Amino acid sequence: xxxxYDPQKIEAKWQERWAEQKLFESEVDAARKKYxxxxxxxxxSGDIHMGHVRNYTIGDALARYMWMKGYxxxxxxxxDAFGLPAxxxxxxxxxxxxxxxFNHIDRMxxxxxxxxxxxxxxxxxxxCVPEYYRWNQWFFIRMYERGLAYRxxxxxxxxxxxxxxxxxxxxxxxxxxxxxxxxxxxxxDLEQWFWKITAYAENLLExxxxxxxxxxxxxxxxxxxxxxxxxxxxDFSLNEIGEHLRIFTTRVDTIFxxxxxxxxxxxxxxxxxxxxxxDPEKMRRDVEGVKASAVRARADANLEKIGVDTGFTxxxxxxxxxxxxxxxxxxxxxxxxxxxxxxxxxxxxxxxFSVKHNLPIRIVIVPRNGNVPEKVEAAYTEFGxxxxxxxxxxxxxxxxxxxxxxxxxxxxxxxxxxGTVKYRIKDWGISRQRYWGTPIPIIYCDACGxxxxxxxxxxxxLPPDVKLTGQGQSPLASVPEFVNxxxxxxxxxxxxxxxxxxxxxxxxxxxxxxxxPHISTSPIDRDAxxxxxxxxxxxxxxxxxxxxxxxxxxxxKVMRDIGLVDFPEPVARLFTxxxxxxxxxxxSKSKGNVxxxxxxxxxxxxxxxxxxxxxxxxxxxxxxxxxxxxxGASRFLNRTYRLVVKYAxxxxxxxxxxxxxxxxxxxxLNQVSPEERRLIRKTHQTLRHVTEDxxxxxxxxxxxxxxxxxVNELSELEDAIEAGKIRPExxxxxxxILILMLSVFVPHAAEELWEGLGKSQSTLRVPWPQYxxxxxxxxxxxxxxxxxxxxxxxVRASVSVSDEELRRLAQAEEKVAQFLNGxxxxxxxxxxxxxVNIVIR
RNA sequence: GCGGGGGUGGCGGAACUGGUAGACGCAAGGGACUUAAAAUCCCUCGGCCCGCAAGGGCUGUGCGGGUUCGAUUCCCGCCCCCCGCACCA
Numbered sequence: 001x002x003x004x005y006d007p008q009k010i011e012a013k014w015q016e017r018w019a020e021q022k023l024f025e026s027e028v029d030a031a032r033k034k035y036x037x038x039x040x041x042x043x044x045s046g047d048i049h050m051g052h053v054r055n056y057t058i059g060d061a062l063a064r065y066m067w068m069k070g071y072x073x074x075x076x077x078x079x080d081a082f083g084l085p086a087x088x089x090x091x092x093x094x095x096x097x098x099x100x101x102f103n104h105i106d107r108m109x110x111x112x113x114x115x116x117x118x119x120x121x122x123x124x125x126x127x128c129v130p131e132y133y134r135w136n137q138w139f140f141i142r143m144y145e146r147g148l149a150y151r152x153x154x155x156x157x158x159x160x161x162x163x164x165x166x167x168x169x170x171x172x173x174x175x176x177x178x179x180x181x182x183x184x185x186x187x188x189d190l191e192q193w194f195w196k197i198t199a200y201a202e203n204l205l206e207x208x209x210x211x212x213x214x215x216x217x218x219x220x221x222x223x224x225x226x227x228x229x230x231x232x233x234x235d236f237s238l239n240e241i242g243e244h245l246r247i248f249t250t251r252v253d254t255i256f257x258x259x260x261x262x263x264x265x266x267x268x269x270x271x272x273x274x275x276x277x278x279d280p281e282k283m284r285r286d287v288e289g290v291k292a293s294a295v296r297a298r299a300d301a302n303l304e305k306i307g308v309d310t311g312f313t314x315x316x317x318x319x320x321x322x323x324x325x326x327x328x329x330x331x332x333x334x335x336x337x338x339x340x341x342x343x344x345x346x347x348x349x350x351x352x353f354s355v356k357h358n359l360p361i362r363i364v365i366v367p368r369n370g371n372v373p374e375k376v377e378a379a380y381t382e383f384g385x386x387x388x389x390x391x392x393x394x395x396x397x398x399x400x401x402x403x404x405x406x407x408x409x410x411x412x413x414x415x416x417x418x419g420t421v422k423y424r425i426k427d428w429g430i431s432r433q434r435y436w437g438t439p440i441p442i443i444y445c446d447a448c449g450x451x452x453x454x455x456x457x458x459x460x461x462l463p464p465d466v467k468l469t470g471q472g473q474s475p476l477a478s479v480p481e482f483v484n485x486x487x488x489x490x491x492x493x494x495x496x497x498x499x500x501x502x503x504x505x506x507x508x509x510x511x512x513x514x515x516x517p518h519i520s521t522s523p524i525d526r527d528a529x530x531x532x533x534x535x536x537x538x539x540x541x542x543x544x545x546x547x548x549x550x551x552x553x554x555x556x557k558v559m560r561d562i563g564l565v566d567f568p569e570p571v572a573r574l575f576t577x578x579x580x581x582x583x584x585x586x587x588s589k590s591k592g593n594v595x596x597x598x599x600x601x602x603x604x605x606x607x608x609x610x611x612x613x614x615x616x617x618x619x620x621x622x623x624x625x626x627x628x629x630x631x632g633a634s635r636f637l638n639r640t641y642r643l644v645v646k647y648a649x650x651x652x653x654x655x656x657x658x659x660x661x662x663x664x665x666x667x668x669l670n671q672v673s674p675e676e677r678r679l680i681r682k683t684h685q686t687l688r689h690v691t692e693d694x695x696x697x698x699x700x701x702x703x704x705x706x707x708x709x710x711v712n713e714l715s716e717l718e719d720a721i722e723a724g725k726i727r728p729e730x731x732x733x734x735x736x737i738l739i740l741m742l743s744v745f746v747p748h749a750a751e752e753l754w755e756g757l758g759k760s761q762s763t764l765r766v767p768w769p770q771y772x773x774x775x776x777x778x779x780x781x782x783x784x785x786x787x788x789x790x791x792x793x794x795v796r797a798s799v800s801v802s803d804e805e806l807r808r809l810a811q812a813e814e815k816v817a818q819f820l821n822g823x824x825x826x827x828x829x830x831x832x833x834x835x836v837n838i839v840i841r
Numbered sequence: 842g843c844g845g846g847g848g849u850g851g852c853g854g855a856a857c858u859g860g861u862a863g864a865c866g867c868a869a870g871g872g873a874c875u876u877a878a879a880a881u882c883c884c885u886c887g888g889c890c891c892g893c894a895a896g897g898g899c900u901g902u903g904c905g906g907g908u909u910c911g912a913u914u915c916c917c918g919c920c921c922c923c924c925g926c927a928c929c930a
Contacts, residue, residue: 173926217845217925224844224926231930249930262930305928330928340930348842349928424929545925615866616853621846622923629853632866639881692857702855705865712865784861789911791861829910834860839910 001648001756005641007605011748015116023762024118026074028531035071036532037063038511038571040540040548041078041125044104045085048111050580050587050613050625051541053597057610058577058619058700059539060117061744065694067118068740068768074532075118076514078125079105082133083503084162084179087436091470097436098464101128111598115606116748118764123514127506128436132513134459135523136505137441139555141452142562144442148196151450156192156429157185163472164433165192167502168426169225169547178547193440193499194427197554201226201423203568204553213573221545227424232408233337234417236261236314238269239322241276245269245314248336248422251346252411253403256392257364259354260342261314261325262307264333265291273310273325283310287327294329305330305353316341317416318407319393328353336422346380364391365400428551430502435466435475437500445487445494454488460496474498507548508555511535511570524564535571542576549574575698578622580613587625595625607746608634614745615704637749640711640742644735647714647721648756651728651735667730669775675720676730677779679713683734684775686710690741691771700745707741714738732757737769778833785810786837787819795836803830810836 002010018024039059042052056077063075079101086097086104105126112119125132143149157166159177166185170178177183197204205226208219231250238245247261263270265287277283286308293306307328315322323342330349331340344354344361354361363380368388389395395403411417431440439460441453453460463482466475476482476498487494509523515532516525556570579586582593600609612633617623669677690703714734720726735757743750743763754763777799783806785793793815797806807828810816820840829837 215845220844221925227926227929229929247930251930303928328928330930332929335929343930347930349930352928422929542924618854621854624853626853626867628867635881636866642881689857697857699855699857701853702857702865705855708865782861786860786911789909794861827910829860831860835911837860837910 001645001752003645005638005749007607007637007748008602010752011114011116011606014748014751015113017751018116018118018762021762023764024073024075025120025122026072028528029072030531032072033070034532034536035063035066035073036535036537037066037073037075038514038535038538039077040538040544041080041507041510042108043080043083043085044101044108046100046104046107048108048115048597050595050597052112053115053609054577054580054613054619055539055541056112056115056117057613058575058698059537060610060747061614061700062537062539062694063118064744064747064764065768067764068743068766070767073118074123074515075120076123076125076511077112077117077119077121078123078510078514079108079127080503080507080510081105081126081128082437082500082506084164084434084436087434087468088470090436091468096464097468098128101126101436114598114601115610118747123517125510125513125517127503127510130459130461131518131520132510133438133462133506135509135513136438136501137453137458137460138455138523139505139509139558140441140501141455141458143195143558144452146558146562148199148558149193150196151191151193153189153191154194154429155187156190158188158190159183159185162434163470165190165429165431167429167504169428169504169550190431192429192431193442193497194429195554197428197551198423198425200554200557201228201425202421203557204550207553207557207568210569211571211574214571215574215576217542218545218549218574218576222550225425225546225550227422229422231336231420231422232404232411232417233420234317234341234411236316236341238325239313239315241272241312243269243272245325245339246337247339247341248420249341251343251400251404252407252417253389253392253395253398253400254343254346254364255316255318255341255407256389256395257343257345257362258316258321258323258341259344259360259362260323260350262328262331262340262342262353263310263325264331264338265294265327265329266333267327267331267338269339270310270327273312277311283308290327290329303329305349305356307353307357309357317411317414324359326357334426335424348378351378362391364389366390368399428502428554430505431499432502433472433474433499435462435468435500437503438462438505439476440497440499440501442497443485443487443494444497445489445492447492448487448489448494451487451489451494457488462500474500476500504548504551508551509559511538511552512559512565526564529565533565533570534567537573537575538571539575539577541579545576575620577619578617580625581622582625584624595627600630604630604634605637605748607749608637611637611704611746614700616701618699618701620698636708636711637746639715640738641749641753643711643714644739644753645756647731647735648753650721651732651757666733666772667775669779672730673725675717675725676727679717679726679730679734680775681777681779682710682713683737684771687737687741687769687771688773688776690744691768694744703741704745707738707745710734710738739763740766740769781833783810783833784835785813785816786835787816788839789837792816792819799833803832806830806836810838 037059039055063073066073081101086100089100090097140149157171159166161180161183162177166177171185172178175184177185205228211219229250231248232252233246233248235244235246270287274280274283290306290308307326310325312325313322314325342350344350345363346365365387387400389398389403408419439462441460443451443453445451463479466479468475483495485494485496512524512529515528519525559565560568582595585591585593587594612630615633616629667680686706689706693699693703739750739753740763750763781797783795783797784791785795793813795809795813797809823840826839826841
């Protein structure tokens, strides 16, 4: 053992030894319980950043703890290796994206190894190699066969910086690109491949009940994103031109209060109405005005509601009433049918709009026992559970709930409407007009049309020599050898699809591949997946709540439906860690507030960085990096190291050995010295806290604080130890427990100290010690005594004293007696072990 | 507007089911060691007040109420900050 703490030397030594011992390698072993720890795989950008360090340090603490608990732990890592940054760098320097990617992977692998995370490197996966991406293609074809992949021309989001299409999930709420947070996306009409995630909308919602150990926040974001609403579609007939207009509503019960119908400016019927109108020119201008403001409204939710009366009317099938048709800027074409009925009395927007345009307002729902208001001041949306319909013909007196059911049924039987469910989520557009991604395995044949590449011809390899321009054309289109091919059906001339897949496809199933990274006959080895899945703990950033985390759930459902897996959800428990902040802002190169992990490792060692990151804030919260904070962590490690080395050298080779249950009741607390008792108590209190916390609460900052307290205690007992008041075997037990706890947070230093105690086995192979509740209890309690809720004194009492005795002691306490002097005691409250409160008049 | 999370010393943060608020650490101030510095060690450290001192009093967890012997914690009503969604009919 090193006698002074030299992290560089110690960390290098143990990283080498761990690799030699294959310490982190695990295999399927049906006899043992498994535990799958997964962290979100990094994009190989070139260097790890503090966010990575935080993510992987949290995962590593858990993985090491689970190893020590005796689980067969799988802890893999890989690379999300396709994507734009490498392609853009390649364009700049006229080199190949793979060159950047593999250089970066090598570099970052080295950095992760320097951090000493317990990865099984044999399972490493890079998504940009044919061995991996051929299975993306295989999945594409399975989707195609099942009607889940389709091609359509549609309006898509185009990022001018990425020079490619984005999925809806990749557009931020401010209308900008997820990668370029200040670049607004444009719209383009393109032929694109889509995956039918909408077919799983209900399933994705429903299975959230399985995700009880996911953060509420993520679930609610996904729920929002899927955006289910149950309602009805009702056909209004157009009086003047003899067509139908279908509106969507969730409140069909209010339809007798309908005073108008609103159309989105983009609604196809608007063109028809223009052509039938008396002054088409003027109307077109008006509609264009509404459309322009609708575009603005997307950026500004408070934009004024404007609209234009088309002069045409629609007939409400329920009451035969004709109401005016307006084009309104707040009606969305891409939700529902792009047409809504206006019920100003019971909808805030309709109310606002009607007041502004002097449209009539008719109340159709009132509280069951309430009166009809004389004048409507605002939209009356709170019906309560006991509302009832009025002014609604045959439906009067029904509750809204009953009315919805009856009216929907009637609309269906009379053929002018039906109950329906709408979702906000749209299909996943996966085509990208870029090079560095998975080629879409489709062939277009003049004779046969769209033909998927047969499985036997997979993978469709990415041609190596391609001119990359970043000018928005699919680079593969410029490679004739790639494009021109033969039709697998008729062998006639054909050409290949030249778009590549969204890189989120790659990350939708990588965690399955870890369990059998090189299998060549199938994307996954079912037996391996059966053993290792589900992922027990997934750890990553919140930014993927409705990107990766919804795609991966979708993928698993498809895999289930094609018989690859037999469970609905891949991840049992999700943890989203907070961001690493510096000087109040997210670390970023542009802000110049980046702290380079490698520099910190060089200065302090990886253990110190880990310790600081875990100590500075609870992992779920954001934390602000402070340069002086890490000094504190460094001081603590140095101090601890010195102390343990010193005590270890004083210990004879006593035969104690920490071994699970054996820790319990090892010492009779009545037979040990006060100093020994103090040490045993503190040790077990710390162990109890750390154990319970690792089991789920995950406030690692408090664990580290408790360990610091234990070290402080050991330090304060220094004189007693030197004076022989603490027997070596008791000291040794404490040190062993301390080191085993440290091994979760600062593994290298812990290994070195462990070895210094004469141990030959890695801490990871030693069972996690069990705490003894009797030891962890307070020794002699100092119990506060309150008089009327105010602290007036303290009594010392042993744990075993009875409440009755405690009452007597408390009243006898000198300072308390002063307050009691002659006054009537009404009652005495005893909280065992906590306090005594004497209530007097 | 809806959903989620917050508001505690100069700072990061403790206080697990209501029970001595401020653990642990950072910063700061004072001291020891040293020719000096670094490192290390010791002391002080929410605010106000009384005391030479040991010690003691009051006040204090965003604001206002309530329940309780006792509230950072529970209830009611507000204010502010962060994140997500947002004219979804």
